[in-house]
Amino acid sequence: MSDEESKLIRTKRQWADQGKFLTGRALRSQTDRLPPGQHLVKNWPVLDLGQQPVIRPESWRLDVKGGAENPMSFSWTEFLALPQSQKRSDIHCVTTWSRYDNRWDGVAARDLIEIVVPRRQANFVMLTSYDGYTTNLPLADFAAEDAILATHWEGRPLSVEHGGPMRLVVPHLYFWKSAKWLARIDFLPGDQAGFWERNGYHMRGDPWREERYSSD
Numbered sequence: 001m002s003d004e005e006s007k008l009i010r011t012k013r014q015w016a017d018q019g020k021f022l023t024g025r026a027l028r029s030q031t032d033r034l035p036p037g038q039h040l041v042k043n044w045p046v047l048d049l050g051q052q053p054v055i056r057p058e059s060w061r062l063d064v065k066g067g068a069e070n071p072m073s074f075s076w077t078e079f080l081a082l083p084q085s086q087k088r089s090d091i092h093c094v095t096t097w098s099r100y101d102n103r104w105d106g107v108a109a110r111d112l113i114e115i116v117v118p119r120r121q122a123n124f125v126m127l128t129s130y131d132g133y134t135t136n137l138p139l140a141d142f143a144a145e146d147a148i149l150a151t152h153w154e155g156r157p158l159s160v161e162h163g164g165p166m167r168l169v170v171p172h173l174y175f176w177k178s179a180k181w182l183a184r185i186d187f188l189p190g191d192q193a194g195f196w197e198r199n200g201y202h203m204r205g206d207p208w209r210e211e212r213y214s215s216d
């Protein structure tokens with residue numbers, strides 16, 4: 001990791017410690033489209049640990065192993081042969097930007113779950129990416145209607161900087177839960193902290209409850 005990258009991580013961790021960006025405002029109604037403490041952007045910022053892995057289709061795999069009744073390892077061709085879905089959703093990043101109306105194509109997380117079948121006790125998910133990033137979430141959130149393993153944004157293949165060839169999108173949680181360059185999915189009986197969750201971020205990360213940091 002370069003000095004720049006470790007500085008970024010240090011800064012973000014300090015923000016987490018200080019509760020930066022917390023507005024302390026009361027919860028707004030769910031009909032309000034912009035969650036508390038967020039502002040709208042029209043561009044799409046790039047945020048990651050600074051390593052953007054380039055994975056050729058021939059060497060790409062998605063492993064769904066831990067805690068599954070039917071463990072699978074998909075090649076790119078096999079992944080593209082799964083049922084395809086389209087979703088439209090808003091992005092809410094913990095660094096306070098939100099972006100409305102993103103169109104995603106890919107495989108609905110629900111459809112993948114139906115194929116691999118998490119074990120009965122497995123109520124949490126750990127996501128592992130090609131850059132070494134990890135993030136965790138409850139299975140119920142991963143199984144949400146809008147959650148998608150996205151290969152396309154606005155009809156175009158997802159760019160490498162935004163997680164191409166495939167990233168997760170779980171739009172009802174802060175965007176750090178939406179792992180770019182997804183490589184591996186494990187179903188776990190207990191919740192385990194991923195990268196940012198070990199560095200002060202919330203285990204669930206619901207933007208409507210402003211669950212930014214572990215102290216929230």
Ligand SMILES: Nc1nc2c(c(=O)[nH]1)N[C@H]1C(S)=C(S)[C@@H](COP(=O)(O)O)O[C@H]1N2
Binds near residue numbers: 050131181182
């Ligand atoms: N693999 C991976 N996924 C990641 C990250 C990362 O560093 N590596 N950063 C997360 C964070 S903190 C955010 S805000 C979003 C940013 O996605 P974007 O760059 O497409 O806006 O990706 C999330 N997914």
Ligand SMILES: [Mo]
Binds near residue numbers: 047175
């Ligand atoms: Mo983020």
